[in-house]
Amino acid sequence: MKNKQPLIILGIETSCDETAAAVLEYKNNYFRIISNVVSSQIKIHRRYGGIVPEVAARAHIENILPVIKKALKTLENKKNRPPTYPPMRRIDLIAVTYGPGLVTSLLVGLETAKTISYLWQKPLIDINHLEAHLAANWLLSIGENPKSQIPNPKSFPAVSLIVSGGHTELGLIKKMGRYKKIGQTRDDAAGECFDKIAKLLSLGYPGGPEISRYAEKFHSKPKTINFKLPRPMINSDDFDFSFSGLKTAVLYLVKKNKNKIKNENFIKKVCAETQQAIIDVLIYKTVKAAKKYRAKTVFLSGGVAANQELRNQFNLNLKSKFSNLNFLVPPKNLCTDNAAMVAAAGILKYNSLTPRQKIKLKNNWQRIKANPNLNL
């Protein structure tokens, strides 16, 4: 689809503990991130060792308008516009996450988006948070490359792995917009497993980056791991995952080695082995799916995809096992929750609508409801 005028989209995301707003420009199949503002609540939740929903909602309420204002500021600075030109005038579409996530958090972003859609008379599009993580694969960071192109039909069939704090999901995408779930976690998500094991080891929150930091230090020393953690469900006949057993195995290991819990080398070993166990299962199942469905592309996304070791090993494995497969993973800052991915998913969804459906988006503020248990 060729647009003469660029489409300007405002994305809003508050499904968990990041208050985020972004502005994206779309023209002739290309995206450009104009602004990407994320206000993280990590410092607040660190005190509790995890997210407290009510505390998260209160912080979203305080942050949402300043974050949106900051994201729009870049539009104000455009040289070709008079300084008084209100930035909201340039917005063509608002995209907002309506699920899955914490309902009290979702409501803040959603109700704000509905209000500004009504006041500014702008179309509003509802976005699934998982769809947004997947759409991050079409984006490049600000500064990295000014433009990123939406995928062409040659990218499909594709296999997508979304790994976040709430989800671990393998999907088959036969063509653009046709997503079919083929596997998921039966208990904890991969990110949740990182977070719970980090808590068990009294490391900080969120657990993924902490475990990876300790694991990295271990790798730089001679490898002397003398215990092995399980790789749950690695040999199961399906594409499902399970991570709660891994957490239990670490719990028993820690109980058995109470005297070593203050020993930094022991902690580093546990972290390296935890990280590797998670990586092994994720890569094994994704490779199996890519082979079965003759995938031309593998998409990796979600907060856990920010893990450097996972990115490296995915790349090496896919290169060694497939001769002609494209591996896409978003820049690290677009793997964890952000609103640029919501805006990107908004554009993709908007492009798939008929002109009649597009007109109806102006009344969406009356219709959209938060859905904390939404599926992809």
Ligand code: KG4
């Ligand atoms: O996608 P995300 O920001 O929020 C959800 O949608 O859940 O993912 C957050 C999860 C957390 O569990 C966090 O520990 C994990 O992503 N994570 C990581 C890393 N950075 C964030 N896990 C492993 N390694 C990382 N570097």
Ligand code: ZN
């Ligand atoms: Zn997320």
